[in-house]
Amino acid sequence: MPDPNELPDYVLRNRVLWDTSAPDWVSSGERGWRQEPRWGIWQIPESELGLLPDDMSGMRSIELGCGTGYVSCWLARRGARPVGIDNSEAQLATATRLAAEHEIEIELIHGNAETVPKADGSFDFAISEYGAAIWADPYLWIPEAWRLLVPGGELVFLGNHPLASLCQDLQSDAPVDRTLRQAWFGMHRIDWSEPDGSTGTEFNLPTGEWWRLFDRVGFDVVDYHELRSPQGGSEVKFYTTADWARSYPTEQVWKLRKRG
Ligand SMILES: C[S@@+](CC[C@H](N)C(=O)[O-])C[C@H]1O[C@@H](n2cnc3c(N)ncnc32)[C@H](O)[C@@H]1O
Incomplete structure (x- = not known):
């Protein structure tokens, strides 16, 4: 178990990135708080994906890498009692303001989703939309999510599809194309740096390795x-075009259940 007081290099690096870029995410956060649940780059409605229980009355939820907190707001509107943890104080400042404006109660924690200061089995539902899902080490945060859930509890997470990670140019902000730039086998830590000087670390795994990790940790895939x-379309959104994303998956969503 990693020491929560000793943050890994990538958590410190990503903290700088997110504290600096938080102002760029305020308006999308505000939109998220106003709207019904829609997922990912293509804003796919919840009615098509069914990622959330309709009735979450009395459920305790944790959002791992909650950012501006709109996903936790959606859970609260379904009846859940949400907790959110995030590595960036600047992102949490936006979440705190929006929670007050929308009169929704969320317990917000500044910290690393790989080591959450909550007891075993504290939650019925865990979720991450582009939070821990891509910014935290899966070999640490997936077991941590398992620890936090009660048996039968669900973990839902959405992030980059490994194929998109494979085709990402790590030294530019160019959209993904059909070039395979990283190796599939062994994919794990992805360090990138852009011409504007920003740097970050993301994580992804080959699909088969995700499956093996879930099984080892004690999750069933639902x-x-x-x-x-x-x-289709040629406009670039988050390092991809809709044309690319008509032919190839840009994002993956896993819905898992902790074995009882
Ligand atoms: C794209 S945003 C999340 C989007 C989110 N759905 C929202 O409402 O804004 C990514 C978030 O992950 C957070 N993050 C990155 N690494 C983290 C870690 N190790 N633990 C917790 N949060 C992390 C960042 O600080 C950032 O706020």
Whole structure:
């Protein structure tokens, strides 16, 4: 078990990145708080994916890498009692303001989703949308999510599809194309740096390795989605175009259940 007081280099690096870029995420956060649940780059409605229980009355939820907190707001509107943890104080400042404006109670914790200061079995539902899902080490945060859940509790997470990670140019902000730039086998830590000087560390695994990790840790896979753009287009959104995402999956969603 890693020491929560000793943050890994990538957590400190990503903290700088997110504290600096938080102002760029305020308006999308505000939109998220106003709208019904829609997922990922292509804003796919919840009615198509079914990632959330309709009724979460009395459920205790944790969002791992909650950012501006709109996912936790959606859970609260379904009846959950949400907790969110995030590595960036600047992101949490936006979440705190929006929670007050929308009169929604969320317990917000500044910390690393790989070592959450909550007891074993504290939650019925865990979720991450581009939080721990891509920024934390899966070999640490997946067992941590398992520890935090009660038996039968669900973990849902959405992030980059490994194929998109494979095709990402790590030295530019160019959109993904059909070039395979990283190795599939052994994919894990992905360090990138962009021409504007920003640097970050993300994580992803080959699909088979995700499966093996879930099984080793004690999760059953309930569902898996590879998200596709509903239509084509050449506009670049988050390092991809809709044209690319008509042919290839940009995002993956895993729905898991802790073995009882
Ligand atoms: C793209 S945002 C999350 C989007 C989120 N759904 C929202 O409402 O804004 C990614 C978030 O992950 C957080 N993050 C990155 N590494 C983390 C870690 N190790 N533990 C917790 N949060 C982390 C960042 O600080 C950032 O706020």
